[in-house]
Amino acid sequence: MRKISVFFVILFSFTVGVFATKVLTVYTYSSFIAGVGKQVAPVFEKLYDCKINFVSIDSGSLVARLILERSHPEADVVVGLSQSQLPQVFKENLLEGYKPTDIASVVNTSFLIDPQYRAIPFDYGALAIDYNLKTVKNPPQTFEALLDPQYAHSLVIEDPRTSTTGLDFLLWTIGLYGNNWQTYWRKLTPTIKTVTGGWDSAFQMIEDGEARMMVSFATDEAYNYYYYKGSDIGVTIPNGEAYVMVEYAGIVRGTKEYDLSKDFINFMLSKDFQMAIPLNQWMYPVTDVPLPDVFIDHAPKITKTVSVSIDQISTSLSKWIAEWSSIIIK
Known part of the structure; x- marks a missing residue:
């Protein structure tokens, strides 16, 4: 009986192994x-x-x-x-x-x-600034315009230490300002409302009307039109030069x-x-592959881009994040 039992145990185990998904x-x-x-x-x-x-x-x-x-x-x-x-x-x-x-x-x-x-x-997608159409009548068209006092405590950004969107926004400014990016961020501080851990919580704030602007993506207007046939959220790409996230x-x-x-x-x-x-x-x-009509009709056309080379990122990213933290995280 024991030999038979062992045989069937082995056979069962083998069968399960063969047919396991x-x-x-x-x-x-x-x-x-x-x-x-x-x-x-x-x-x-x-x-x-x-x-x-x-x-x-x-x-x-x-x-x-x-x-x-x-x-x-x-x-x-x-x-x-x-x-x-x-x-x-x-x-x-x-x-x-x-x-x-x-x-x-x-x-x-x-x-x-x-x-x-x-x-x-x-x-892939392009980063952009989402803004509340009801509370932001003149959306910033440049990064310098974001420094205007009318936008004080308005912008929600994602933390580059925990969010790829936040990290790519930091790289966007580095691509534009080069070695002067730290100076820009010091000037940007009064515009920042809060720093979130990720994109989801930032988007929730602007959807709930808790924030006037956030760092997001150029297709958000298409998203809102597709689901809501329009919404209170608009999109702007400062300087007309998009940072493409792949x-x-x-x-x-x-x-x-x-x-x-x-x-x-x-x-x-x-x-x-x-x-x-x-x-x-x-x-x-x-x-x-073909794009849906809502992308063609409601997503901004990206004609100019800014980038940071993979070699620069490899060499300097840790230093950049430490410098960003010293400026923003008090």
Whole structure:
């Protein structure tokens, strides 16, 4: 009886192992999960007979989590890294290189910043200043105009230490002002109402009428028109020079689901995934898929951009954040 019992235990264990559903663990931020993730996950799961386990982590904390788990990685794929986080990601050797089969479909080749293909772009958007149409009658058209006393205690910004949006806003000013960016931030201090930990809480403040302006994205007007047929929120891009934020995904080094992770990275550049981005992420796809009418009619056209090189970020980011903290965090 014991031999038979052992035989059946082994047989049962083997059978369960053979037919167990594969699980892909993806670290990303909450709005990705609730938006495009919710739309595309069932498609991927059906295609590859698997389950996706999304784990919500603030975008500004993704790298720290990967470093913490480096010796025993829990994630297979990370989604939502910005170009400002990549120097640390590369330095810490956190991602596996993989060149997607459809990498040539990425329209803007400047987004392909890693020759080892450890970070793959999947969407992008331009930063902007959102403002309340009822309380801001003359929105600032330049960064210098933001210093005007009429905007005192009006602007909500995100903390660059915890938010990629906040970090990219800091980089926007560095791209514009160069070595004089600290002087600008000292002058900007009276305009700042508060510093939030992330984009979600800042957007909630402007939606609730608690703030007149916030750092956000150029597609917010399109978002509000799509859902509310118009709203009390307008968008302005100071100086007419946008800072473009690119979001990346990558395969976590040490994953036990490497092949499935490659499938997911390929899937992110597929037509199904890319077409789901605009109305779920409110960002732009990186491949040449049609844009919805609301983007064409209600999102500002970006003709001029400002940037900070990945080499500059790699060399100076820690110093910049420390200097920013000394100016803003009292």
